[in-house]
Amino acid sequence: MVELFVQVMHPSILFPWFLAMLFGIFAGATPGLTATMATALIVPISYYMPPLAGLAMIIGATFTAIFAGDIPATFLRIPGTPASSAATLDGYQLTLQGKGGYALTLDLICSALGGLIGVGILIFVAPPLAQLALRFSSAEYFWLGLFGLSMSAVVSKGNTFRGIIAASIGLLVSTVGMDVTTGHPRFTFGQIELLSGIGFIPAMIGLFGLSEVLKLVSNRDALRQPSIASAVKISLRGAFPVVWRNKLTVLRSGGIGTVIGALPGAGADIAAWVSYGIAKKLSRNPEKFGTGSDEGVIAPTSANNAGLAGAWIPALVFGVPGDSITAIVVGAMLMYGLRPGPLIFEQSRELVNGIFLIAVLTQFMLIGVGLLGIKAFGRILQLPRNAVIVIVLMFSVVGSFALQNSVFDIYIMIAFGIIGFYLEKNDVPLPPLILGLILGPMVERNLRVGLVRTQGDFLPFLTRPVSSVLAIALFITLFGGPILRLLRGLLSRYAKKS
Amino acid sequence: MNDDHQNQNEEHQGPNHSPTSPPETRKYSLNFPILLFLLGVTTLLFASQLPVFIQRGQRLPGPQYFPTMLGVFLCIAGVVELARYLNCRRKRSPGCVDQVSAPSEKLGFGARIERVAKNWGNQSVALLLVSLLIFVLVLPSLGFVLTGVLFSLVMLLRLNAKPLPAVLLSVVLVVIIAFIFVSAFRVPLPRGILSLPF
Numbered sequence: 001m002v003e004l005f006v007q008v009m010h011p012s013i014l015f016p017w018f019l020a021m022l023f024g025i026f027a028g029a030t031p032g033l034t035a036t037m038a039t040a041l042i043v044p045i046s047y048y049m050p051p052l053a054g055l056a057m058i059i060g061a062t063f064t065a066i067f068a069g070d071i072p073a074t075f076l077r078i079p080g081t082p083a084s085s086a087a088t089l090d091g092y093q094l095t096l097q098g099k100g101g102y103a104l105t106l107d108l109i110c111s112a113l114g115g116l117i118g119v120g121i122l123i124f125v126a127p128p129l130a131q132l133a134l135r136f137s138s139a140e141y142f143w144l145g146l147f148g149l150s151m152s153a154v155v156s157k158g159n160t161f162r163g164i165i166a167a168s169i170g171l172l173v174s175t176v177g178m179d180v181t182t183g184h185p186r187f188t189f190g191q192i193e194l195l196s197g198i199g200f201i202p203a204m205i206g207l208f209g210l211s212e213v214l215k216l217v218s219n220r221d222a223l224r225q226p227s228i229a230s231a232v233k234i235s236l237r238g239a240f241p242v243v244w245r246n247k248l249t250v251l252r253s254g255g256i257g258t259v260i261g262a263l264p265g266a267g268a269d270i271a272a273w274v275s276y277g278i279a280k281k282l283s284r285n286p287e288k289f290g291t292g293s294d295e296g297v298i299a300p301t302s303a304n305n306a307g308l309a310g311a312w313i314p315a316l317v318f319g320v321p322g323d324s325i326t327a328i329v330v331g332a333m334l335m336y337g338l339r340p341g342p343l344i345f346e347q348s349r350e351l352v353n354g355i356f357l358i359a360v361l362t363q364f365m366l367i368g369v370g371l372l373g374i375k376a377f378g379r380i381l382q383l384p385r386n387a388v389i390v391i392v393l394m395f396s397v398v399g400s401f402a403l404q405n406s407v408f409d410i411y412i413m414i415a416f417g418i419i420g421f422y423l424e425k426n427d428v429p430l431p432p433l434i435l436g437l438i439l440g441p442m443v444e445r446n447l448r449v450g451l452v453r454t455q456g457d458f459l460p461f462l463t464r465p466v467s468s469v470l471a472i473a474l475f476i477t478l479f480g481g482p483i484l485r486l487l488r489g490l491l492s493r494y495a496k497k498s
Numbered sequence: 499m500n501d502d503h504q505n506q507n508e509e510h511q512g513p514n515h516s517p518t519s520p521p522e523t524r525k526y527s528l529n530f531p532i533l534l535f536l537l538g539v540t541t542l543l544f545a546s547q548l549p550v551f552i553q554r555g556q557r558l559p560g561p562q563y564f565p566t567m568l569g570v571f572l573c574i575a576g577v578v579e580l581a582r583y584l585n586c587r588r589k590r591s592p593g594c595v596d597q598v599s600a601p602s603e604k605l606g607f608g609a610r611i612e613r614v615a616k617n618w619g620n621q622s623v624a625l626l627l628v629s630l631l632i633f634v635l636v637l638p639s640l641g642f643v644l645t646g647v648l649f650s651l652v653m654l655l656r657l658n659a660k661p662l663p664a665v666l667l668s669v670v671l672v673v674i675i676a677f678i679f680v681s682a683f684r685v686p687l688p689r690g691i692l693s694l695p696f
Contacts, residue, residue: 045678048685165534165575172541172568179561182551186561187544217626217657218619386657387667390650393626397633398642398675402685410634418627426530444564451559 004350008357013053016046017358020057021064021365025373028068028084035065035083035268035308037208037392039328043335044201044399051336052351056358058332062325063362066268066304067111068373074103083268083304086276090289090296097292101374105239106294107301108370110250113243114302115363117254118261118309122316123356126345129317133342138450139461141318143470145443148320150477153432160478162428169423170436171443173198180445181452193408200331202400202413203437207430208324209396210417213389215424236371242294249279249295250302257303261310261323268323271307272300309359316340316352320439324431327438526583535576541569625656641690646672 007013020042027038038061046054069084074091087107094103136144149171153163176187177197188194243250256278257271279299280289289296311326319340321327333340338348345352400413420430454460461467544565551560633649647668654664679685 161575161578165572165579168568168571168575169537172537172565172572175565175568182549182561184549184561186548186565214623214626217622384659386654386659389657390653390667391671393630393653394646394650394671394675397630398679398685398687401687402679405686407634407638407688410637414627414630414634421623426527448559448563452553455556456558 004353004357008052008056008354008361012050013056016049016053017056017060017362018365018369021060021362021369022372024061024064025068025369025376027061028065029071029373035062035069036324036328037212038062038065039325040201040204040208041395041399043204043328043332044402046332047335047403051333051338052354052358054332054336055329055351055355058329059355059358060362060365062308063111063115063305063359063366064369064373066308067108067301067366067370070107070111070301070304071104071374074107075100083272083307086269086272086300086304087297089276089300090291090293091301093290093292094297099292102235102238103292103297104374105236106242106297108367108374109236109239109243110253110298110302111305111370112363112366113250114254114257115305115309115366116360117251117302118258118306119356119359119363121255121258122309122312122359126313126317126352129313130342130345133317136342136466137464138446138453139464139467140470142443142446142450142461143467143474144318144320145439145446147470147474147477148314149432149435149439149443150474153429154477154481159427160481162426163432164478166423166428166430167432167436169419170433170438171440172436173203173433174437174440175444180441181448191408193406198437199400199403199406199409199412200335200437201403202409203416204328204331204434205396205400206413206416206418207420207434209392209399210413211420211424211430213392213396214417214421216385216389243298246295246298249298252282253279253299253302254306257306258310258313260303261307262313268304268307268311271310272304275299275303305363312355312359316344316355317342319442321435324434327431327434331438526579526586528580528583531576531579531583533576534579535573538569538572538574538576541565541572545569622656626653629653637690638688639690642676642687643672644690646675 023042024035024038027041028035039058042057042061043054046057049057066083070087070091073084073087075095091100091103091107094100149167150164153167154160174197176194178184178195179186185195253275256275257268260271260274261268276289276296276299279295280286283289283293283295285293285295308323308325311321311323312329314320315326315330319330321330330340338344338351396413396417397410400409401407403409420433423433424430450461451458462471545562546566548562548565549560550562551558629649629652633645637645650668650671651664654667655661659667676687680687
């Protein structure tokens with residue numbers, strides 16, 4: 001353990017890790033840049049580093065960005081990232097009362113504690129789960145992949161059906177290139193660049209970077225929105241006693257956040273909202289929620305960072321990402337030559353321990369970097385939106401190009417930017433699409449390999465114990481809501497008649 | 499974390515709003531179901547040209563199997579979305595937001611196209627994409643520094659930046675990016691005919 005600690009504290013890891021956390025503050029605190037986008041922009045850079053340094057950068061940037069999203073949420077009622085939407089409620093009310101700095105200090109401590117709770121659960125739950133996953137066959141992995149996709153579609157805000165459409169488009173995109181089993185080229189149209197498939201990095205930068213820029217550019221009012229600069233007073237000494245008084249809320253929200261984050265498709269934003277709702281229901285003073293209550297700040301901010309840690313559980317154990325950030329993480333790990341899944345706990349045990357250690361240390365570093373971020377906030381928000389747009393555009397272009405020194409990848413990025421922009425305009429959520437792109441090969445390979453083994457018979461996919469549980473879970477996920485609504489309608493009609 | 503709908507969150511979730519019940523509006527447009535259906539049909543057409551996989555005389559799932567399943571689903575999804583769109587137009591429900599016209603309006607095809615083209619946001623998006631494409635097209639010949647500075651300058655000026663800060667930011671940004679990628683990560687960015695340092 002000491003050796004590992006010395007290894008992760010080596011300047012070759014510590015320096016990029018720290019820089020990535022600073023970038024996370026910038027990306028998270030700047031409305032329009034999200035934690036997912038920060039991860040997407042960091043991956044091409046991290047490609048040129050050893051895997052542990054690259055993962056340290058990603059872990060550092062994402063945890064910091066999720067916290068930093070709360071900064072503009074608290075001061076401006078503009079969430080820096082979607083995970084900070086719930087933080088706009090009481091944090092902003094405290095700002096209106098002149099206690100913005102206090103709210104953010106509370107937020108920072110709870111974010112670090114929530115992250116610690118999440119990482120703690122990850123460390124204890126992931127290895128035994130991996131042992132179980134070792135017994136999985138093609139059938140289980142097929143259902144697990146589909147279950148992950150369906151969850152991402154169901155929990156996407158808006159319309160479940162459109163979430164499924166997005167996942168299908170992602171799956172379709174994943175079929176471009178050489179066939180996973182026979183090696184036959186599919187949908188390549190004679191382009192050599194497409195033989196290895198659609199590049200995950202340019203597609204992701206386009207979907208989350210360029211499409212966001214297009215959204216900003218198309219909104220004249222958003223471009224004119226003024227940024228503010230405000231002097232911020234921070235007092236850790238004043239915030240600690242408040243956190244201690246609300247330790248149960250922190251623990252509960254951290255736990256809830258981790259569990260929700262671990263559900264494939266659910267993420268830190270849903271974790272924050274659910275924790276807020278539960279904290280309000282269980283509070284002795286629910287009427288204070290929404291008016292600047294401490295609990296209203298503590299619950300969502302503990303949960304969103306815990307949710308991020310929770311999302312690592314399915315990503316590491318099954319190779320099925322819990323949200324769009326870990327979807328990128330899984331893609332990045334594959335790029336580093338690592339295969340997330342149960343075997344990683346045996347084949348790369350040291351690396352997994354390194355990830356755990358980095359995730360724990362990130363929570364402590366978050367306090368220092370977060371304080372810096374709060375201080376620097378005024379200056380960061382002074383950046384006009386047009387400058388932010390151009391910065392994102394330039395990084396998107398160079399980030400897409402850098403991976404393979406390929407101009408073709410820039411075109412892929414632009415194409416996916418347009419697709420992402422168009423789909424979002426039509427209320428089609430993007431996370432299922434990127435999940436479909438990443439999980440596509442796994443779902444298709446396991447379906448076809450399983451069917452070849454059974455000579456085309458699908459029945460074994462339904463009769464194996466874990467498979468059947470997953471298939472039922474998938475059915476309930478997709479059709480449970482409509483069936484319940486139908487039953488309720490029938491019951492109410494029956495009640496009216498009688 | 500879901501990146502989508504951030505704007506919706508910003509718009510809808512005020513301090514007095516219940517966190518568990520955001521108001522539901524659904525966007526519908528005619529082109530979405532049509533494109534979805536066409537994507538499905540195109541997928542089926544191309545998938546049908548892929549070879550079948552036969553092992554020991556038995557036909558098993560081959561390269562065309564998965565894309566065919568997806569193509570069929572996308573066709574069905576297109577039809578379902580079209581039905582939803584027509585239902586939305588028929589009911590003129592306030593919860594249904596047509597992308598182009600209000601539920602009470604009855605615009606012809608030409609008028610709809612004209613409205614889309616005249617929209618300031620759409621024009622900005624089109625300009626950005628055209629500039630971006632030109633940037634990428636001339637990038638190999640003119641090099642990253644020159645095209646990068648020109649592109650960011652054009653974009654900043656279009657987005658209402660003042661000329662001097664726009665020039666400064668463009669130059670500084672391109673130099674920083676070139677330094678990070680070329681010097682720190684040894685990524686050879688295109689140098690172009692001018693053979694500038696990057």
